[in-house]
Amino acid sequence: MASPPITELTARAKEIFRLVVEDYLASGQPVGSKTLAQRGEVNLSPASIRSVLSELEGFGLLAAPHTSAGRMPTDLGLRLFVDGIMQVAEPTRAERAAIEQQLATPGPIEEALETTSALLSNLSGAAGMVMVPQREARLSQLNLVPLDQKRALAVLVGEDGHVENRLVELDGPVSPSALQEASNYISTRLRGRTLAEAARAMQTELASGRSALDEASQRLVEAGIATWSEDAAKRPVLIVRGASNLIDENAATDLERVRQLLDDLENKQSVAQLLDSARQAESTRIFIGAENRLFALSGSSVIAAPYRDREGKVVGVLGVIGPTRLNYARVVPMVDFTAHSLGKRFG
Structure with missing residues (x-):
């Protein structure tokens, strides 16, 4: 109707x-x-x-x-x-300054995403959500550092300067020279490629017999790339903070709806797909209750906005989820401003 x-x-x-x-x-x-x-x-x-x-x-x-x-x-x-009918209430100067200050704090982008999700939750009194950017870092350098006889630390440096560490399980004792050789191979031959591109290039070269790597170093290269690729595949597509805010004084009379909403949030893949539908929106999108079948039973609303890098390319989507009685006039412009502020972190 x-x-x-x-x-x-x-x-x-x-x-x-x-x-x-x-x-x-x-x-x-x-x-x-x-x-x-x-x-x-x-x-x-x-x-x-x-x-x-x-x-x-x-x-x-x-x-x-x-x-x-x-x-x-x-x-x-x-x-x-x-x-x-609604007249939006734009964030105050103090609120805008507080949001920008929190999101401008130097550190890994993952921390900025966590901060954004918690920030949205605090501002809305509901649950904050941020989609992890679907982007792959391009390799600048990957070093393998020995820890003990069965483990090494893979230190990946992206072209954007971002640094991450991962543990690599080894088949057995490996000499420091083999680790160094594998590190040099990856950094020299695979620089400028994404992990997926690096894995394909490595497999092609090794399969052709053109690689000068010895067997131990070859296994290390394969293990290092595989560890990073597997880790990327397991990363959550959605960060949710503040789900406890959904259990307020009104929840006691509507426990089944709240239970259903919390169940919906557990299915992060489905929620992420809903958020992803807002990627092409020019501004904030609002999904109200049964308008989306995912929340037809829980009677929830989602306010979502894409966040863009400095070139205007959509990087991801963030938003708020809560009961349909959300304060739309306040939350809608707050989500929009937060998306704009988070986008500044992406070059």
Whole structure:
């Protein structure tokens, strides 16, 4: 069912609808005609307000969860509110400065992604999510450093200066010269390639018999590349922080919905696919409740925005997930600004 255009609502119906949605988003509770009349923002009797509420319910914009209870917006009503009525509250200067300061702290990009996810959670009071960039570092240097007879440390330096370490399990004792030879081979012959490209080039050269490496060094090269490739494949596609925020004072009356939402978050691959659908968006996208079948049972909303590098290329997507009563007016511009700030970390 499509929501009616905002122009089809009378000024009186539009104002009452706005008040109901804003009260509901603030309290998480249905809003009654008596409450609206007492606010004094509409010069109507409770009976007249009830009549308007009934009209809005007929449009499918409001629903009464219980007999004689107040009304709350449906997913359809929230969509109409977000698209046609909501006035966003831009982050304050202090909030923008705090976000930029936290994301500008030097360190590995993984730490920036973790910080972003936690930051979004704190700002929204819900759960923050950040997709790990689908990018492969290009090799500048890879050194194999002996630790003991069965392990070596592979130190990878990317062309962007990023450094990471991984443990490489060895078949048996390996001489320092073999480790050095393998390191030199990788750094010299495979520089400028991604790990996947390096693995293919290495396999081709070794299979052709053109490699001057001895057997021990050859095994080390294969083990080093394999360790990095396997590690990349196992990396999480999504970082989620603040899931505990989803269990608030309103959760006690809606435990099944909260349980379903937490189950949804456990399936990070499906959530990541939803976020990925926002990659081509020009600005923030909002998914409300049953609009997406992934959250049809949990009745949750997702606010997502792509983050871009300095050249404008989409690197990943970040966002917030929570109940449909999210404070959209505040969270939407906050997500958008955070995406812009995180993008500055990518050259």
